[in-house]
Amino acid sequence: MNGTKKNIKLLIFLLYPAFILSQDSDYLLEEIRSLRAELRSQEAQTQDISAKLNQALTEQSQIKTDMTNLNFKTVSLYNSVSEGLDFLSDDLQELKKNVRDEFSQTNNQIKQISKTLENEDKSNTNLMEVESLQEINSTISSLQEKLHQQKEDMVEIHDNIFSSIRGVKDLLNSGVYALTSDLTRTQNDVNTNRQSYRDLESTMKKSLSSLDKFTANSETLQNTNHKFERFRLEMIQQIAILKYEENSWIEFQRRGQYGNQPDYFKRTFRQYENGFGDPYKEFWIGLKKLHQLTSSGQTSLRVEVTDWKNRTFVGEWSNFRVGNGPAYTLGVHGYKGNIGDSLRISNGMHFSAMDKDMDRSEGECSVDHRGGGGWWFNACGLENLNGENLGPREQSYSGILWFLQKNSEISFKSSVMKIRKH
């Protein structure tokens, strides 16, 4: 007996690393989920930056169009100004010519007057001389004034023209400067966005590569984990007989919320014979093992079910036996407890699965009504703890069913079935 306990301790010691590995796998899966979430957020950011980039490019293109238009207008304006200057130049030339003509006319008048004066008798002309001289002086002054005025006019016109040209130039320069600075700013924005885009791309690539690595590791770990699950199942199958001889309770079926698919118990007859699942989570020890154990002595059965309000109900049967294959006929009686004796209807039934119809129904209980699970169906009966894991508030005969507990077909949250030699 002491040796047996040592063996069990040794086995638990051997199983412990497997349990740790299973935890690592869960952690890795959590990491992958968080990485996926991060990638999704980065995708959204990339889309946002792409949109901004497109907007900046549109603005840049608009500014280019504006600049082209402005350039065109500038050229037209220069042409107009140049044309105006040509006209003004002609006017100035005309003005100069007029002034020259007037000068030469005045000079001629002066010369003429001088000649007249030379031809006059000096003695008779004293008074006339004075008057003529005064007249000439006045004419000259008037002419000089006129010339001076015309010169000032010309300077004023000249100044006005050049001031206008300077104004136009300043205006054009400021417009061009504003557009150039807009363009530079847009260009900078575009460059910044491009850089952010490139950074993001590189981060995404890194994340993807990490994700690939994680996925690869996770797959390896999952495979390893499946192997360990199988190993653990084989171990509990092996030690079951030792526990049986020690009169310990031996769990042979468990359901619960461990993240498995709802139809995790939809299995072939062969799988129900040999056992499946993870003894640390949801599992079925196998009909062969149940037959072996229950054939070697008087056996009690204990069934516990827990509802979604975490209330547990228990039933015990003083006699439980599973016959040999391929029928694996159920023998069960001696009920007591608060779970309800649903098994009474299955007493004496053969075991059926999704691919083997051994029930009393005209159809196939497993496939038609009980979610593909395997059980000792009658036609079809009031219990099936190997049905679909349907979750809270679900009522269906295909769920984890124990009808007589509540006289309802609610699907239970968890269940345990165990046996003990007595």
Ligand SMILES: [Ca+2]
């Ligand atoms: Ca049938």
